[in-house]
Amino acid sequence: MNRTVDVLVVGAGPAGLALAARLAGAGAGRVEVLEREQDAGGVPRHCHHGGFGRPPRPWLRGPAYARQATEAAVGAGASVRTGVTATGWAGPLSLDTTSPAGLERITARAVVLATGARERPRSARLVPGSRPAGVLTTGELQQSVHLYGQSVGRRAVVVGAEPVGRHAVRTLRLAGADVVAVVTERPRGTTVRGIPLLTATTVSALRGRGRLSGVALHHADGRSGVLVCDTVVFTGDWIPDHELARRGGITLDPGTRGPCVDASFRTSAPGVFAVGNALHGVESAATAAAEGAAAAASVLAHLSGAAWPDAGPPLVVRAPLVWVTPNRVTGLAEQPLLLRSGEPLTGPVVTVGQDGRLLWRGRFPGRMSPSRSLRVPPGWTTLVDRGGGPVVVRAR
Amino acid sequence: MSVTTGGALPGGAYDVTVIGAGVVGSAIARELARLPLRTALVEACDDVGDGTSKANTAVLHTGFDAVPGTLESRLVREGQRRLAAYAADAGIPVEPLGALLVAWDEEQLGALAGLAEKAVRNGYRSARIIPAEEVRAREPELGPGVLGALDVPGESIICPWTTTLAYATQAVRAGTDLHLNCRVRSVTPGDPHLLGTSRGPLRTRHLVNAAGLYADEIDRLLGHGDFTVTPRRGQLIVFDELARGLVRHILLPVPGALGKGVLVTPTVYGNVMLGPTAEDLDDKTATGSTAEGLALLREKGRRILPALLEEEVTAVYAGLRAATGSEDYAIRAHPVQRYVSVGGIRSTGLTASMAIAAHVVALLADGGLPVTGARELEPVRMPNLGEAFPRPYRDARMIAADPEYGRIVCHCERVTRGEIRDALAGTVPPGSLDGLRRRTRARGGRCQGFHCGAAVRALFEEGRR
Ligand SMILES: Cc1cc2nc3c(=O)[nH]c(=O)nc-3n(C[C@H](O)[C@H](O)[C@H](O)COP(=O)(O)OP(=O)(O)OC[C@H]3O[C@@H](n4cnc5c(N)ncnc54)[C@H](O)[C@@H]3O)c2cc1C
Ligand SMILES: Cc1cc2nc3c(=O)[nH]c(=O)nc-3n(C[C@H](O)[C@H](O)[C@H](O)COP(=O)(O)OP(=O)(O)OC[C@H]3O[C@@H](n4cnc5c(N)ncnc54)[C@H](O)[C@@H]3O)c2cc1C
Numbered sequence: 010m011n012r013t014v015d016v017l018v019v020g021a022g023p024a025g026l027a028l029a030a031r032l033a034g035a036g037a038g039r040v041e042v043l044e045r046e047q048d049a050g051g052v053p054r055h056c057h058h059g060g061f062g063r064p065p066r067p068w069l070r071g072p073a074y075a076r077q078a079t080e081a082a083v084g085a086g087a088s089v090r091t092g093v094t095a096t097g098w099a100g101p102l103s104l105d106t107t108s109p110a111g112l113e114r115i116t117a118r119a120v121v122l123a124t125g126a127r128e129r130p131r132s133a134r135l136v137p138g139s140r141p142a143g144v145l146t147t148g149e150l151q152q153s154v155h156l157y158g159q160s161v162g163r164r165a166v167v168v169g170a171e172p173v174g175r176h177a178v179r180t181l182r183l184a185g186a187d188v189v190a191v192v193t194e195r196p197r198g199t200t201v202r203g204i205p206l207l208t209a210t211t212v213s214a215l216r217g218r219g220r221l222s223g224v225a226l227h228h229a230d231g232r233s234g235v236l237v238c239d240t241v242v243f244t245g246d247w248i249p250d251h252e253l254a255r256r257g258g259i260t261l262d263p264g265t266r267g268p269c270v271d272a273s274f275r276t277s278a279p280g281v282f283a284v285g286n287a288l289h290g291v292e293s294a295a296t297a298a299a300e301g302a303a304a305a306a307s308v309l310a311h312l313s314g315a316a317w318p319d320a321g322p323p324l325v326v327r328a329p330l331v332w333v334t335p336n337r338v339t340g341l342a343e344q345p346l347l348l349r350s351g352e353p354l355t356g357p358v359v360t361v362g363q364d365g366r367l368l369w370r371g372r373f374p375g376r377m378s379p380s381r382s383l384r385v386p387p388g389w390t391t392l393v394d395r396g397g398g399p400v401v402v403r404a405r
Numbered sequence: 406m407s408v409t410t411g412g413a414l415p416g417g418a419y420d421v422t423v424i425g426a427g428v429v430g431s432a433i434a435r436e437l438a439r440l441p442l443r444t445a446l447v448e449a450c451d452d453v454g455d456g457t458s459k460a461n462t463a464v465l466h467t468g469f470d471a472v473p474g475t476l477e478s479r480l481v482r483e484g485q486r487r488l489a490a491y492a493a494d495a496g497i498p499v500e501p502l503g504a505l506l507v508a509w510d511e512e513q514l515g516a517l518a519g520l521a522e523k524a525v526r527n528g529y530r531s532a533r534i535i536p537a538e539e540v541r542a543r544e545p546e547l548g549p550g551v552l553g554a555l556d557v558p559g560e561s562i563i564c565p566w567t568t569t570l571a572y573a574t575q576a577v578r579a580g581t582d583l584h585l586n587c588r589v590r591s592v593t594p595g596d597p598h599l600l601g602t603s604r605g606p607l608r609t610r611h612l613v614n615a616a617g618l619y620a621d622e623i624d625r626l627l628g629h630g631d632f633t634v635t636p637r638r639g640q641l642i643v644f645d646e647l648a649r650g651l652v653r654h655i656l657l658p659v660p661g662a663l664g665k666g667v668l669v670t671p672t673v674y675g676n677v678m679l680g681p682t683a684e685d686l687d688d689k690t691a692t693g694s695t696a697e698g699l700a701l702l703r704e705k706g707r708r709i710l711p712a713l714l715e716e717e718v719t720a721v722y723a724g725l726r727a728a729t730g731s732e733d734y735a736i737r738a739h740p741v742q743r744y745v746s747v748g749g750i751r752s753t754g755l756t757a758s759m760a761i762a763a764h765v766v767a768l769l770a771d772g773g774l775p776v777t778g779a780r781e782l783e784p785v786r787m788p789n790l791g792e793a794f795p796r797p798y799r800d801a802r803m804i805a806a807d808p809e810y811g812r813i814v815c816h817c818e819r820v821t822r823g824e825i826r827d828a829l830a831g832t833v834p835p836g837s838l839d840g841l842r843r844r845t846r847a848r849g850g851r852c853q854g855f856h857c858g859a860a861v862r863a864l865f866e867e868g869r870r
Pocket of ligand 1: 046058148177292
């Protein structure tokens with residue numbers, strides 16, 4: 010069956026829902042959100058801890074936040090369809106979908122990719138050893154415990170010291186497991202009271218047949234050993250879920266591995282936008298939702314016939330920085346840019362330059378962690394020469 | 406017909422028992438199921454195909470590079486023909502991609518003529534040497550330095566999991582008893598033979614040893630010792646389906662003085678595979694991967710297909726070849742003992758399985774097994790796991806008839822609830838989540854369960870209640 014809508018949003022997480030709410034509220038016509046899970050809300054659905062939202066509103070637990078975001082979109086008039094997967098492209102602005110109701114081909118005037126991100130699993134991290142049961146990511150762990158009430162093991166090791174690791178620890182404890190250690194390759198990490206944090210340490214192998222029996226560890230100073238455990242959770246190390254973007258031939262940014270977008274969330278494909286974690290891996294739900302809301306204006310402009318600008322000069326980073334979003338400059342950015350370092354930096358000085366010309370320089374007090382983005386004010390984007398070379402962001 | 410997973414084994418003597426439900430043992434059981442006999446297939450693991458048969462490179466070989474004149478050469482050639490035909494009927498995905506043996510240096514280039522000539526001696530006449538420009542045109546993503554290739558158009562890729570499962574399913578439906586979680590520990594030769602298993606005694610008049618890596622140990626229980634299995638590990642890296650566009654053929658290495666190289670091949674699931682290593686070990690359970698092995702594969706893969714290394718890895722695994730030090734299979738008949746030993750099925754057993762089965766049944770007949778009254782088996786039609794064939798999530802008619810085929814549970818691999826339900830209710834149901842993955846691909850994709858792991862587990866646990 011073929012259908013037409015005005016805006017088709019893929020993914021009903023915080024980003025997609027916030028965008029749909031804005032658009033529907035602004036009278037964008039038929040705004041349809043596709044969600045492949047049985048419930049809308051995205052990752053917060055299975056985050057039972059508090060800490061969602063943005064002051065001055067009270068912090069919410071994930072499921073309540075997911076519910077509110079869904080209700081806001083539906084209340085504004087968006088159609089949020091669950092159990093529907095966008096499986097591929099049938100044309101520049103047409104997607105094929107599968108649901109229990111059958112196959113559909115939906116064509117839109119604007120398509121928005123809000124497909125979120127995932128943690129890279131053990132295999133992608135090339136952790137050697139056996140392939141036993143008991144090897145999880147935080148996403149699977151939280152769903153197991155909070156959505157399905159499944160048992161996890163008794164002794165667990167958490168890998169990764171990004172903030173998400175704390176949630177893995179909490180969830181494991183809630184499920185009755187002992188967390189014996191948090192392990193990170195980095196020199197520092199988020200500590201959790203009562204649990205040893207092993208820094209500068211890699212998991213060199215998984216052990217066990219059938220069920221995990223332990224993880225072999227290797228410390229940067231040469232020491233090694235085995236931690237006995239029946240569960241290991243690989244946390245953090247996010248990668249955008251970019252399958253649709255790639256299958257649609259949309260340019261990806263080598264740093265974020267999400268679609269390349271300008272400050273108006275426009276990708277390299279006319280009419281296709283991208284928002285939320287699909288752009289950059291994990292940020293807070295509020296950040297993802299703010300991107301969704303901010304994209305509404307550009308989607309509306311596109312619907313009313315605004316031209317799709319040529320890709321401006323790329324925005325690139327130099328080590329130790331790993332990525333910046335947006336990654337194209339096509340005009341004035343209104344939101345701060347998100348900038349990520351691969352290493353911890355203290356009081357970094359950030360510079361932005363183009364063809365040897367300094368566009369901006371700023372010092373950030375305090376520590377910059379590899380698991381949190383810096384927000385770079387966007388005023389300098391008006392100074393960019395649209396016909397010039399790459400805009401380079403550096404940090405010292 | 407039955408599948409048992411625990412408890413005591415049935416009494417009375419079986420006419421014939423096959424030890425080991427890998428691809429070879431299952432093929433033999435299937436062949437025996439055509440006869441009016443009481444047959445048992447016993448397997449130590451909780452599933453069929455849980456040994457080497459689940460962890461190989463899944464190439465349906467022509468046998469062009471076998472050692473001419475060996476039993477292996479004949480059975481691979483014949484097995485390839487049989488399995489290709491069977492796969493088409495049973496719905497086992499096969500893609501006839503053809504292989505290119507790419508030469509990267511003068512020595513390898515020089516070796517191609519000999520390989521082409523060897524192919525002819527193996528009865529394979531379609532191999533030909535092609536120049537570098539043609540190789541490049543056919544595989545634009547190859548790394549620099551290609552000098553030429555041997556084109557072997559008859560090589561295909563196949564689904565190893567569905568193959569074993571199809572054999573076992575057909576055997577069980579035709580009356581074979583499949584006893585899982587049943588390890589054979591002792592054999593008291595006699596008439597009948599008395600097998601001591603982890604699930605108690607089992608009696609059988611005729612015996613087939615298809616125990617793969619352990620075939621030498623079973624052989625010794627019957628008083629023989631003419632071969633020893635040395636596991637040769639092959640580690641493999643499976644890349645994301647987004648890499649599939651990088652390669653069109655099975656890219657085989659040219660064997661040379663510096664040892665065998667590695668291959669790069671698409672899989673029927675739409676991934677790209679890189680491997681295997683070749684490491685002689687003495688531990689028959691060492692199916693883990695190692696940092697050194699993975700580093701070696703990545704180094705070799707980078708030369709062959711540089712862009713591949715930029716892609717995400719969805720799985721890493723290792724299989725153990727049952728090497729015996731001989732350049733041939735070690736299939737031995739002991740007619741007086743009414744016993745056939747199927748050893749040393751090294752790196753071609755998937756391809757040769759059906760031909761091995763026919764050969765083994767003929768050897769059993771020499772030992773007095775009555776082989777009259779053979780009938781055609783009820784055909785099986787297996788659920789398709791291959792990307793080159795229609796899958797339920799894209800099939801409007803299937804979804805209209807049963808909406809569960811429109812309910813995608815595993816998003817990366819697009820596996821529906823209907824398929825999971827069918828697998829759990831299958832003739833040979835899975836014994837673990839890994840077994841469910843081999844039947845459906847559920848949890849086998851790039852997220853490895855981040856999105857769907859808990860939901861799939863819930864369905865599995867519910868389906869087993
Ligand atoms: C363990 C954990 C703890 C967290 N804790 C906090 C916290 O305390 N506070 C906070 O603010 N943030 C927290 N976050 C981050 C927050 O959940 C995310 O930033 C936010 O959910 C991102 O929103 P999104 O819409 O970009 O993506 P997602 O929430 O990932 O949503 C994307 C949606 O798209 C759907 N989808 C993808 N592809 C398709 C397709 N092809 N067809 C149909 N649907 C599709 C997915 O099913 C999914 O529902 C946490 C995250 C995790 C993992
Ligand atoms: C890395 C690699 C790549 C390969 N690539 C290919 C390829 O591309 N094409 C190809 O055709 N072949 C290939 N092969 C070879 C092929 O996988 C094997 O030849 C084939 O799987 C052997 O099957 P099998 O049934 O003999 O052994 P297995 O699959 O090992 O089955 C033996 C079974 O016996 C059971 N068993 C053992 N002892 C006992 C006992 N005492 N009691 C009960 N049960 C027992 C085991 O549990 C096991 O399930 C490859 C092999 C490897 C390792």
